[in-house]
Amino acid sequence: MVLNNNLKMNRERLEQQQVADIALRIADLNVYYGxxxxxRNVDLSVPxxxxxxxxxxxxxxxxxxxxxIMGLLKPRTGNIIFVDKDITNLATDRRAKLGIGYVPQGRDIIPRISVKDNLLLGLEAIPGGRKSNTIPQEIFDLFPVLRTMLSRMGGDLSGGQQQQLAIARAIMGKPRLLVLDEPTEGIQPSIILEIEAAVKRIIKTTGISVLLVEQHLxxxxxxxxxxxxxxxxxVASGDTADLSQEVIQEFLAV
Ligand SMILES: Nc1ncnc2c1ncn2[C@@H]1O[C@H](COP(=O)(O)OP(=O)(O)O)[C@@H](O)[C@H]1O
Ligand SMILES: [Mg+2]
Incomplete structure (x- = not known):
């Protein structure tokens, strides 16, 4: 009996540990448009x-x-757990305030306000709202090109610069999970490498988790x-180190 209790305690501790190690857990998600x-029955986790x-x-x-995941569509069944909280029925802005930063496909920066004001909008995700008017150095370390462009209109930037701005704006909200939808779509190869490097640096310096939708191998x-x-x-999952030619050919537009 004592042994059983010990085993039970160990298992509970292990389960708690596993919960703490997962940033996002999606279980049995079914979503409809009309x-x-x-x-269909999507399960996915981001450690x-x-x-x-x-x-x-x-x-x-x-x-x-x-x-x-962002609450812009409601699932018919299933659960979305962020760290240890069930967010399946939370409004989008609550999810942002809990620490999920989102860069939608097509970037969605605001063309008719300045780059600086676009960046400051990212502060809206921080609980308590906007308290500062300065852009942290960290943003320029990640995306040096933005420093020289602060007073330009968002819409005057190139596609690659707009994408960097969109990611930087999400980072301004200090997310714990960054969700990126095809950040390199329609962007020239040298800028793709810059964006990759910035995302890797964000992970390394902040310990943030990232869910990325991407076509670029x-x-x-x-x-x-x-x-x-x-x-x-x-239909398939695994370590990217084990990505086979077969999977690449079947699932990436290369
Ligand atoms: N607003 C919408 N209303 C109805 N169907 C949609 C809508 N948006 C996307 N779809 C459909 O849902 C499917 C998945 O689309 P999407 O999630 O955008 O795919 P992906 O991002 O993988 O290219 C597609 O068949 C698309 O036509
Ligand atoms: Mg898409």
């Missing part, structure tokens, strides 16, 4: 401090999954783990 069944990449061809449901390889999606379901 009557179209888009996401703390790791980068997880979701791959899959156009139209399989990757953006739908990220929108559901070099960037996918920077992640620790991958999940492959087909027709709204997860």
């Amino acid at each position: 009557e179209s069944h888009i996401l 703390v401090g790791q980068m997880v990449c979701l791959i899959g061809r156009n139209g399989v449901g990757k953006t739908t999954l990220l929108k559901t 070099h960037f996918v390889r920077q992640a620790d783990r991958y999940y492959a999606m087909q027709k709204g379901g997860i």
Whole structure:
């Protein structure tokens, strides 16, 4: 009996430990657009401090999954756990304030305000709101090009610069989990490498976790783990170190 109790305590401790090590846990998620069944029984986890990449061809449901994580779409079934909190039914702004930073596909910066004001908008995600008017040095360390562009209009930046601005704005909110939807789409190769390096540096210096949707193989390889999606379901997963040619050909548009 004593032994049983010890075993039980050990198991509970282990389970708590495992909960603490997971930044995001998605279980049995089903999402519909009207009557179209888009996401099917999706399970996916992002361990703390790791980068997880979701791959899959156009139209399989990757953006739908990220929108559901952010609360922009409601799942019909399933749960979304952020660290130790069930956020399945929380409003989007509450999720942001809990520490989920989101960079949507197509970046979504505001073209008619300055780069600096775009960055300051990122502070809205910090509980208690906007208290400062300065951009931390850390942002310019990550994206040096933004320093020289602070007074430009967001819409005057190149595509690659806008993407860097969008990621920087998310970082301004000091997220614990960063969710990126195809950050290199339509961006020239040299800037892709800069964005990759910045994301890796963010992980290294802040211990943040990242969920990345990406088509660019070099960037996918920077992640620790991958999940492959087909027709709204997860059909393969593993360490990116073990990514086979077969998986690459099937799930990436290379
Ligand atoms: N607003 C919408 N209304 C209805 N169907 C949609 C909507 N947005 C996306 N879809 C459909 O959902 C499926 C998944 O889309 P999406 O999540 O954007 O795929 P991905 O990001 O993998 O390219 C596609 O078949 C798409 O046509
Ligand atoms: Mg998409």
